[in-house]
Amino acid sequence: MKLKxxxxxxxxxxxxxxxxxxLMIAFFAFTNDEGRFTMKYISDVGQYANIFVRSIWLSLIxxxxxxxxxxxxxxxxSRMEKHKQGTMLMIVMLPMWMNFxxxxxxxxxxxxxxxxxxxxxxxxxxxxxxxxNTSGAVVLGMVYNYLPxxxxxxxxxxxxxxxxxxxxxxxxGCSYFQTLxxxxxxxxxxxxxxxxxxxxxPAISTxxxxxxxxxxxNLLVGDLIEMQFxxxxxxxxxxxAMSLVLMVIILVIMTxxxxxxxxxxxxx
Amino acid sequence: xxxxxxxxxxxxxxxxxLASCAEADVSEDYEEEEEVTQQTVTxxxxxxxxxxxxxxxxxxxxxxxxxxxxxADEGTIDVNGEFEKLTGIKVNYTNFATNxxxxxxxxxxxxxxxxxxxxxxxxxxxxxxxxxxxxxxxxIPNFKYIxxxxxxxxxxxxxxxxxxxxxxxxxxxxxxxxxxxxxxDIDWDLLWNEDYADQILMFDNPRDAFAIAEIMLGYSLNTxxxxxxxxxxxxxxxxxxxxxxxxMDEVFDKMGAGDxxxxxxxxxxxxxxxxxxxxxxxxxxxxxxxLFVDAMCIPKSAKQKEAAEMYIxxxxxxxxxxANIDYICYSTPHQAAYxxxxxxxxxxxxxxxxxxxxxxxxxxxxxxxxxxNQLMQDLWTEMKSAxxxxxxxxxxxxxxVFCVFLMAFVLIRRHIKKKKDIF
Amino acid sequence: MKKIGKxxxxxxxxxxxxxxxxxxxxxxxxxxxxSVFSGFxxxxxxxxxxxxxxxxxxxxxxxxxxxxxxxxxVLGTLAAIGINNMRKVPKTVVMNITNMPIINPEIVTGxxxxxxxxxxxxxxNLEFGFVTLLIAHITFNVPYVILNVMPKFNQMxxxxxxxxxxxxxxxxxxxxxxxLPEIMPGxxxxxxxxxxxxxxxxxxxxxxxGSTSQTLPITIYSMTRRKVSPEINALSTLIFISVVIILVVxxxxxxxxxxxxxxx
Numbered sequence: 001m002k003l004k005x006x007x008x009x010x011x012x013x014x015x016x017x018x019x020x021x022x023l024m025i026a027f028f029a030f031t032n033d034e035g036r037f038t039m040k041y042i043s044d045v046g047q048y049a050n051i052f053v054r055s056i057w058l059s060l061i062x063x064x065x066x067x068x069x070x071x072x073x074x075x076x077x078s079r080m081e082k083h084k085q086g087t088m089l090m091i092v093m094l095p096m097w098m099n100f101x102x103x104x105x106x107x108x109x110x111x112x113x114x115x116x117x118x119x120x121x122x123x124x125x126x127x128x129x130x131x132x133n134t135s136g137a138v139v140l141g142m143v144y145n146y147l148p149x150x151x152x153x154x155x156x157x158x159x160x161x162x163x164x165x166x167x168x169x170x171x172x173g174c175s176y177f178q179t180l181x182x183x184x185x186x187x188x189x190x191x192x193x194x195x196x197x198x199x200x201x202p203a204i205s206t207x208x209x210x211x212x213x214x215x216x217x218n219l220l221v222g223d224l225i226e227m228q229f230x231x232x233x234x235x236x237x238x239x240x241a242m243s244l245v246l247m248v249i250i251l252v253i254m255t256x257x258x259x260x261x262x263x264x265x266x267x268x
Numbered sequence: 269x270x271x272x273x274x275x276x277x278x279x280x281x282x283x284x285x286l287a288s289c290a291e292a293d294v295s296e297d298y299e300e301e302e303e304v305t306q307q308t309v310t311x312x313x314x315x316x317x318x319x320x321x322x323x324x325x326x327x328x329x330x331x332x333x334x335x336x337x338x339x340a341d342e343g344t345i346d347v348n349g350e351f352e353k354l355t356g357i358k359v360n361y362t363n364f365a366t367n368x369x370x371x372x373x374x375x376x377x378x379x380x381x382x383x384x385x386x387x388x389x390x391x392x393x394x395x396x397x398x399x400x401x402x403x404x405x406x407x408i409p410n411f412k413y414i415x416x417x418x419x420x421x422x423x424x425x426x427x428x429x430x431x432x433x434x435x436x437x438x439x440x441x442x443x444x445x446x447x448x449x450x451x452x453d454i455d456w457d458l459l460w461n462e463d464y465a466d467q468i469l470m471f472d473n474p475r476d477a478f479a480i481a482e483i484m485l486g487y488s489l490n491t492x493x494x495x496x497x498x499x500x501x502x503x504x505x506x507x508x509x510x511x512x513x514x515x516m517d518e519v520f521d522k523m524g525a526g527d528x529x530x531x532x533x534x535x536x537x538x539x540x541x542x543x544x545x546x547x548x549x550x551x552x553x554x555x556x557x558x559l560f561v562d563a564m565c566i567p568k569s570a571k572q573k574e575a576a577e578m579y580i581x582x583x584x585x586x587x588x589x590x591a592n593i594d595y596i597c598y599s600t601p602h603q604a605a606y607x608x609x610x611x612x613x614x615x616x617x618x619x620x621x622x623x624x625x626x627x628x629x630x631x632x633x634x635x636x637x638x639x640x641n642q643l644m645q646d647l648w649t650e651m652k653s654a655x656x657x658x659x660x661x662x663x664x665x666x667x668x669v670f671c672v673f674l675m676a677f678v679l680i681r682r683h684i685k686k687k688k689d690i691f
Numbered sequence: 692m693k694k695i696g697k698x699x700x701x702x703x704x705x706x707x708x709x710x711x712x713x714x715x716x717x718x719x720x721x722x723x724x725x726s727v728f729s730g731f732x733x734x735x736x737x738x739x740x741x742x743x744x745x746x747x748x749x750x751x752x753x754x755x756x757x758x759x760x761x762x763x764x765v766l767g768t769l770a771a772i773g774i775n776n777m778r779k780v781p782k783t784v785v786m787n788i789t790n791m792p793i794i795n796p797e798i799v800t801g802x803x804x805x806x807x808x809x810x811x812x813x814x815x816n817l818e819f820g821f822v823t824l825l826i827a828h829i830t831f832n833v834p835y836v837i838l839n840v841m842p843k844f845n846q847m848x849x850x851x852x853x854x855x856x857x858x859x860x861x862x863x864x865x866x867x868x869x870x871l872p873e874i875m876p877g878x879x880x881x882x883x884x885x886x887x888x889x890x891x892x893x894x895x896x897x898x899x900x901g902s903t904s905q906t907l908p909i910t911i912y913s914m915t916r917r918k919v920s921p922e923i924n925a926l927s928t929l930i931f932i933s934v935v936i937i938l939v940v941x942x943x944x945x946x947x948x949x950x951x952x953x954x955x
Contacts, residue, residue, distance in 0.1 A: 007773020010766050010833065011785070017830040018791055021803030028806060051653050060670075073703050076696040088700075090938060095707045097934040099891055099908055102927045105915045106710035109717070109725045113467075113527040116713060119726040130466055132527070133513045147707070197794075205796030208893070212915065215513025216472045219653050222798050229802055229898065232368040232473055233645050234375060236806065243799045250796065259678050328902035333913050338743065349743065360903045361744065363913050376809050379819040379901040521915075525725055544723060 025247075028240035041241035048224055048242070055221040056249070058135060059203035062142035066150040066199045067192065069143070074154035074191070075184070078161070089155065096148040104141055104212045111137055111213070133215030141209040142199075149198040157191030158184075193257045201250055221246055309350055309587050313409070317355045317582070320575055326358035327382040327575045330370065332562070333363040333517055335385065335434075337595035345591040351582050357575050365516050366473050374399055380569045382576035388561045389475065389633035391430050392423040396635060400565045402428040407577035410584035418601035421561060422634050430563035431580050434598035436535040437559055437621060437630060438476065439552040441519075441542070443529040455553045456484050458530060465510040469522060469531035472514040474648035475633065477504060479558045480532060489558055489631050492640035501647035505654065514652065523548060534560070535618050536598030543597075550618050552625075559630035561601070711931060718924035735925040742922065745910055752890060752907040755821070759828035760886040766829070767836025767885075768878050772870075774837070775844040789834045800831060801898035808899060819901020827899040828892065832885035839881035843874040883941070 032038045045052075077088055095103065110116050111132040118128040131137060161184070169179045185192075207222030214220075221242065223231075228239025311317065329348075339346030348359040364370045367390040373379050374394075386394065394400045405411055411431060418432045440458060447464070459468055459480065471477040479489050481500035491497065512528050520537065522528045524544045533541075538550040564580045566573060582588060586604035593600040593609070599619045600606050606614065614620060636644070721730030739745060774785055792800050804827050811817045847870070855865035893908035900909055914923050 004773045004776040007770040007777070007785070010770030010773070010837075013766065013830070013833065014785070014788055017804065017807070017826060018788055021800075021807040022791065022795075024806045024810065025799070025803050048649075048653065069703060072696070072699055076700050079696075086942070090942065091704065092707070094934065094938065095711055097887065097891075097938065098711060098927065098931055099893070099911060101893055101908055101911045101915060102714070102923070102930065103710065105911075105923060106714045106927070108521075108915070110710055110713060112522070112525055112725065114525050114726055115527075116726045130512075144706070144710070147703075201794065201796055205798045207798065208912075215515070217508070217511065217514055217652060222796075225798055225802060227649075229376075229805065230369055230372050232366060233649065234368065234372040236376075236809075239802065240806065243802050246796065247799055250794070254794065256674060256678075259681070326903070330902065339741070346743065362902060362905050365913070376805070377813055381902050517913075524723070 025240045025243050028237050029244045032237060041237045042244070044238055045241050045245050051219050051224055052221055052245070052249070054135075054218075055204050058139055058218075058220065059142060059200055062139045062146070062203050063150075063196055063200045065139070065143050066147050067195065070147060070150035070154055070195065074151050074158050074188075077151075077155050078158035079163075085159070092151055093148050100145050101208060101212075103145060104209055107137070107141055107144065108132065108212055111140075132213060133217070135214065135218050137213040138210050138218050138220075141213045142203045142206065145209065146199040146203055149202070150195040153194040153198065154188060154191040157188045161187050189260055193260050197254060197257055200253065204250070205246060309345060309585075309591075311354065311585055311587075314354070316409075317578060319355075320578070321356035323356070324358075325356075325572055325575050326360055327572050327579055328360045328362070328380060329383045329579065330362055330364060330373070330379075330381040331383075331385050333365060335363075335562075335596055336361075337591040341595070344595055345588070347583075347588055347591060350588070351579060354582070355575075355578060357572075357578070359579070367475075368473065374567055374569075377569070380571055381567050382570040382572050383564055383579050384567055385433055385562050385564050387633070388421065388423040388563075389635050391563060391565060392635040394565070394567075395424065395429055399568055400429050401568050401570070401573070403431065403566055403580070404573075404577060407574060408581045408584065410581050413584055413586065413589070413602050413604045415601050415603050415606075418561065422632055423561070424563070430565050431584065432561050432563045432601040433583065434536065434593070434596070435559065435561045435601055436599050436619070437552050437626075438479070438532060438557050439535055439538065439550050439618070441523055441531050441533055441538045441548055441550045443526070443547050444549045445547045446529055451549065451551055452554075454551045455555050456480055456532075459532060460507050460510065461530075462510055464529055466512050467529035468507075468510050468512055469519060469528045470507065470511045470514050471532060472516045474644045476532075476558070477514075477648070478644055479633070483553075483556050483558075490634050490636065492637055494640075494643060497640065497643055497647060501651055504648075505651050508651065508654070534598070536596055539597035539618060552618065552621055554629070556629040556631075559626060559632050561632065562598075711927070714924050715928045715931065718921055718928045720921060720924075723921060735921040736929075738920075739922045739925045739929075744905075745907070745922075745926065748905045748907045748910040751821075751904045755824055755828055755904075755906060756886050756889040759825055759832055759889050760882055762825075763829045763832035763885050764836050764878060764882040767833045767881060768840055768874070770833065771837050771840035771844065771874075771877075775841065789837055791834075792831045793834050793838075797831075797892075797894040798898075801827070801895040804830065804895065805898040818903070819899065820903035823899045823901060824896060824904060824906065827895050828889045831892070831895060832889060835884045835888065836878070836881035839884060840874055840877040843877035847873045 029041055030037055030039070032040065073092070077085060077092070080088060108115075112118070113128050113130070113132070115132070117131060122128065165183055165187075166179055169183050174182060204220070205222045205225075207220060207226045210218050210220045210223055225239050225242050225246070227233045228235045228242065337344050337347045339349060348361050351357065352359055364373065367387050370384060370386055371390060371393070374381065374384070375397075384400075391400070408431060414432055418435065420427045421432075424430045440454060440456070442454070442458065447458075449458070458464075459470065461468075471480070478497070478500050481503040482489055482491060482496070485496070485499055485503060487493075487496045487500065513522070515522060515531075519531050519533050520541055523531050523533075523541050526545060526547075535550065535552070538548075542548045542550060564583065566576045566580075570576055583592070584602060586602070586608065589600060589602040589605035590608045593602070593605050597619070600609075716728065717725060718735055719731050719733070720728050721732045721734075774782055777785065804823075808817065808819060808823045808826075812819070817823070851869050851873075852865055855869045856862060860868065891908065892906075893912060896906045896909055897912070900906065911923065911926070914920070
């Protein structure tokens, strides 16, 4: 009995439910209702260029903010005593296990014009500020929901950096900043790249966060695709074309990210 | 020590969980008892409903969110539960939020439903596209209760496909504590009023939103004229800067919590929201509005047509129709249920405006041509996705800088690698 | 320096936990207000337990999560064994395709499966509902199982399987006694991961669910769109508590296993 045949059931499954559906997206994007080849839908996507740009823009901001917040967190975690690390990591990751709809809903109640934040501001005689239904709220939702995705890969890379590295750097006359830029950051590049993809990809394609916190006027690519399949503008062909474009954008970004990865591994 | 601590914390959590469950259980029992004494459903012809008992049939019902009495409030009827008890037919009950979502699910062809509740224009669209099938009215004796003026409407002229479930008008809901305009003076232009910028909600579906603009511009609600549609879109574009959010069901949340001051919405839902928030009031603008009818239909793909008809008939039982209408606060086309309502509700200008107004100032949607629909959809997406200017000017430069950085980084890396290879 | 680190960590934790904490507090609020706490009550929990739609979708969710995670664990473990024994080129190809559902945005996976099911539905008698949901969940779960099991093979000495056979074990017995214990931690963490992903998934379920079954996240979605009801808060509280319990139990078990391993 050859062990490699064990994977046969999965290979069938993989072809039918992973490969074929993706090919169907491509098929739908290039055909019309009669099943004839057409470029119409792909070129129609151009009309929505501003939405694509906005999605990339907002998710880029969210990714950068996540990186800035998460980097020190991961570093602090990785320098804790070993037995504390596991518990701390669990505490940091715990909110992630709540359903993300509920987490986003929580921000809805916090940010509302009559929500707690504005209520607190009201007590000290300020506001009310317009917090919800802005693109800022969408970015906040992204940061909140995907921050742990950034912390985890960063932590797992930094955990492996030995303390003696810093001592060595210091002995060789590095200042704090030099240690940071010459030692820590270069060593954590794999964590940074995988963290960036893990935040950027879900952020660019979300439609829940923009709908719940963006108030329907901050459309993102995700909303647009959802609208074509289950929403107001029923048009699966256009939706498939948009999905295809989105996949290409993500593929390009992943390739760029791969450039930074020293080991040239498969991502994730 | 550590182990002990985690064990204790687990135990405590379990205890608190159990305690809350137990507490809930007790009160649940209590509540059920109370319910039995409060509500009894009388069915005129029980024999009719028992035909399918024990056959393990189930039907799929697709309805608007929160559009049926569920028994969650004390003393109300769990309509689906009663139906299951009575007939032995299992009800799979799921929700949609817009007519278009319903259309998309059904048009995709994969989900099969037995009973759906679309609105007027969607019904005529579905009839035209052969998506719903004629109902056998012999199986729906309770159709006799449906008021004469709600039969044979324009969307279903021979009344072969649909049984009206509810109707209502679209009006404006507003916060009386802040907006001090006399009620009689309120009209659609309130939604364009710059004094209340960022406090205004708007429909998140093109048909309802265009209707408001069309009334203001004096067009027909069913216009297919390209010029008029473009004017209406222009009108909506002018409104955009004052709009806080484009919403549908989220209105409940936002108006109920006082997050916005003004919103156009359906009369019945407005009443539900006003129950929660006393400072709200609702007015049907005098310049006219849209009258909508939501009706029960059976899709072509239904697997259990007879059971579906039984369900529709059940929904038209006077007690059930009353329970539903009492819960959702919409207007009913059901004579017997109407008679059971309090006098106060019967004469309410919100739910039952006077006949003359309905005749002169309201109109019902009918389906538009494909071209007009497409145009409306395109104009709508275009209007909604139009950028605020201040975002735009940053995007391009930052992108360029980002790309340059990337390129530089990649090149430097290659350079370093080459150097390394040399050594 | 250490102090600053602690303060910073505290701030981030504050950011992460405050929204959840607020949700929990307001699940006990007497009125529907979301900013003023006016009195303590358990009413919302009672209403939650009376809500048929929530309870039935909760049951659905649990059934789907159990079935899909068991199937995907079996499928994924077998696949990992097979892939591990492949030659380099097919191995890379298969692994790259396996990575697709993880790398691709969820919405694309959901949409692609929806297109596939629509296609099947038109030709065969397939209905959107339990079956489609199950297939979708297995599809996005299997890659996680594979990714969890594969590294265990890399850590394992490839010769011990042969050694066991040389010492007189049948291939099945050798597998059971030698290989399985080695990869078991990977299998278990793969199972747990797919179970939780399946419980939590909204986007893919949203596109593949149909007329007969609805999962809890979909119900939550329709709840958040509609009435302001602290029932949602009550539900969040219960979910949060169960998450805490599961994680703590998991940690305790893992620690115990570690200790045991250490003793031997």
